[in-house]
Structures are given as C-alpha cells and as structure tokens.
Amino acid sequence: MKKEALIFTRYEAPFGSLVVLGTAEKICFAGFSEAGHDAAIALLRNEFPEASISQGEAKWHEKAQTFLSENRTLPRVLFRFSGTPFQCAVWKALLDIPRGKTATYAEVARRIGHPRAVRAVGTAIGANPISLFIPCHRVIRSDATIGGYRWGTRRKKAILAWESLNP
DNA sequence: ACTTCTTCTCATG
DNA sequence: CATGAGAAGAAGT
Incomplete structure (x- = not known):
C-alpha cells in the first residue's frame, strides 16, 4: 500500500x-x-x-x-472524515453547534435520530480525531456539568472559557 | 431538599 | 461479552 x-x-x-x-x-x-x-x-x-x-x-x-x-x-468540506457512518453523523451534528454555545449529549443524540443512544454518542464524540475544529468540547452533560474529555477536562474548560471571552 | 445507586441504552473493541 | 466523555428515575440520608 x-x-x-x-x-x-x-x-x-x-x-x-x-x-x-x-x-x-x-x-x-x-x-x-x-x-x-x-x-x-x-x-x-x-x-x-x-x-x-x-x-x-x-x-x-x-x-x-x-x-x-x-x-x-x-x-x-475542509475536513476529511474517517470513521463509521454513526460517527460521521455525530461529528456533522457537532459542526452545527453555533460558536460559543453548548449542546448536551442528549441533544446531539436526538439530532441524529437516536434519542436513546446518548451513551453511544459520547463514545463517538470521544473518538473524534479532529478535536477543537469539530467542537466536541461544546458538548456537555444535561445537568450543565462538564463531562469527560479526551485531552483532559481541564483543557475542555479552558477552551470553553476562551470561546466565551472571545467574541 | 440533596446525594447516591440502579437501570436503560447502543456503537465499539 | 464488557465498556463508555450519558440520562432519568428511585431510594436513601
């Protein structure tokens, strides 16, 4: 190859x-x-x-x-997705989250047509290869607490703070 | 009222 | 088969 x-x-x-x-x-x-x-x-x-x-x-x-x-x-169009169809659906949904805003895992799940597959969505987002550009950090838990993050929850908070302070 | 625990759910390895 | 970057409801404090 x-x-x-x-x-x-x-x-x-x-x-x-x-x-x-x-x-x-x-x-x-x-x-x-x-x-x-x-x-x-x-x-x-x-x-x-x-x-x-x-x-x-x-x-x-x-x-x-x-x-x-x-x-x-x-x-x-600038991104090259490589993953399962499910993952692609999740990632595209993430791109639709307005800048500076956040969505919950449940909302993402609902958007892709699998309202109950919240857990699976979490896994798919975690597998996101293009962090930051695909705004996986904008996804938080339903109770507004920061969930996990592949690169550390500390960083997740930092990014969110930066986004809200940067118009 | 608040905290913890139980169960449901589904793509992945 | 077990697990995970979750969620909703029940049970205990």
Whole structure:
C-alpha cells in the first residue's frame, strides 16, 4: 500500500499547543501536545502509522490560523472524515453547534435520530480525531456539568472559557 | 431538599 | 461479552 503524504503544522493557542495534520487539501487530525516538537510527531505517527508525515504549510494553514485568532467556524468540506457512518453523523451534528454555545449529549443524540443512544454518542464524540475544529468540547452533560474529555477536562474548560471571552 | 445507586441504552473493541 | 466523555428515575440520608 502506498504511503500517504500528510503535512502537519503546530499552532500556539491560549489553551495549549495544537497540532494539525492533514493532506494538502483537507484536515484529518487535530490534537494537543505540550510535550514538545518531537513528542508531537510521535503522537501523529502513532495515529497514522501508515502515512509519511512531514512538517509544512498546507492549504488549510491560513484558515486554521484564522480560526484560532478570530475564533471562526471552518467549512465542513475542509475536513476529511474517517470513521463509521454513526460517527460521521455525530461529528456533522457537532459542526452545527453555533460558536460559543453548548449542546448536551442528549441533544446531539436526538439530532441524529437516536434519542436513546446518548451513551453511544459520547463514545463517538470521544473518538473524534479532529478535536477543537469539530467542537466536541461544546458538548456537555444535561445537568450543565462538564463531562469527560479526551485531552483532559481541564483543557475542555479552558477552551470553553476562551470561546466565551472571545467574541 | 440533596446525594447516591440502579437501570436503560447502543456503537465499539 | 464488557465498556463508555450519558440520562432519568428511585431510594436513601
């Protein structure tokens, strides 16, 4: 199988160092890594063992930067979803959450037509490879408490705070 | 009234 | 088969 060429860029955000990975055209992964440059690469290689990863500036670089500085939403066509149909449905639903707002897991479940599959939704959101850009951090529990977060609940709070303080 | 516990639910590994 | 980034209702304090 031919190795896919993927490009990554690191960004500094108020809530941590972000690593964004994708093809020249589309973003397929985003995560946090404070542990340093090498650790970031290791993380990416671990997520995509079959890809050849190098640093560089892809087409989405400018938009990603705009997103971080102006806190805007990215068009979903910019993302490359890889996952089960269920996961894709969940992630698309997340993109419809207005910036600065939050939704509950139950609401997301209802939106995709499985009102009772709240738990499954939680798992699917947790598996989201493009954190931050797909606003998984905007999803909270029904009683308004912060649920879990793949990158730590502390970070989840930080992001939410940043979003509300940044018009 | 508040806290804990029990049960329901469903995609995933 | 067991588990999870949940939720609603019951039971106990």
